Amino acid sequence: MNIQAYIESGILEEYVLGTVSEQEMQEVECMSRIYPEIKEELRKLEQAMEKYALEHQVPPPAHLKEKIFAQMSFGPLPVQGVPAEEAEDATVVPIGQSATNARPLWSRMAVAASVLLALMLGWAMYQMSEYRQQNEVLVSEMAELRTDAEYQKTLASLYRNPNYRTVRMAGVEKSPESSVVAFWNQSTNEVLLDVQRLPVPPTGRQYQLWSIVNGTPVDMGVLEAEFAGKILKMKATQPGAAAFAITLEKAGGSPNPTLEEMYVMGNV
């Protein structure tokens, strides 16, 4: 905080002149409480303006004082309270100390009880919504676990099933980290895929599975966009496939594989 810059900004003058907004007023009061230099400057300005005003007096008519003081009552105040608003416009209302200060005990108890009740209700509502939220989290976690368990179970059964031939496709030069496993049902020629790792395809592109039969790539269908953590069912292959491969193709797949875009490949 540059105090000098604040003092120079002119806001203190505006404060003393009464032209600042409510917000600026609070700001100035806050600043002057924090920084003694600002307070000092403000006091000087206030004092100067006060003296200036004292040199510009127009005395009110003499009878006015009496008239005003006739409406005031003095002496100790029972309660240092906020003045009653409604009395402000009245011209001749002797301000006796209002009876509203002396509320009976039961009414104060009732107020206290209802405040307590409201607090408890609020707390209960809060707890309820907390629980509901926790519940929702649990449900979704459960669903996730169940899906995962299902996936692991299917995977295990595929590995154990002697009908399925496991073909491990390893990453080629373009993407050595990639790894996909194909499960080829020897009796039905059904092929399932388990993607262990493949880069996320760019938008507008899709991975496509090929089987190499008699030296020719045969389309086995495209991989759905969400391929991780589940078993993908692909087209059935022709008998006698010698290898499987995955390439990155335009969305929907291509009639022929783009060999430069091959990611994984595995021999049967």
Place this chain on the structure above:
Amino acid sequence: MATQKPKYTEDELVASLKRNDQAAFEYLYDHYSGSLYNVISKIVRDEERAQDVMQEAFLKIWRSISSYNPDKGRLFTWMLNIARNTGIDAVRAEGRKPGFDDIQDNLERAEQNASYQPSPSTMDLKSLVEKLKPERKILVDMVYFQGYTQEEVSERLSIPLGTVKSRIRTALKDLKNYFSV
């Protein structure tokens, strides 16, 4: 302040006022009503109405003295704000604009103040008026005494807002230096 026998320091005065002490309020009235009434009559510009507003403002001061916080500013600043706002509210309630003296009027008033204002420190006042250039004094008076915003002053006098602001600031600086001697 220096012109009157200091019966109270500001702190003592505030403490007595907060105790709802009659003598303190009488002192307050005797001491400050002239300045407050000056502001009110400039805004209201109707003698009878000004008396009503003066009464209303002073009763407000009496009733809400408990909410005055000396940490936030001087008592007079607080009172003047009440007087000014009460005046402006009263004028607005009548659907009028707050009083506005034209430049000539203001200038004449400045002259009058210089020569006729019954102030014990006439010498000081003369040098003060010399210190505050008339074109600055008008602006200060319009804002401080009549409750105009600087924007309104700029509009009414066709002076750019930046000029209004800088003139007022310079004037206040002059006053500060003058009075802090």
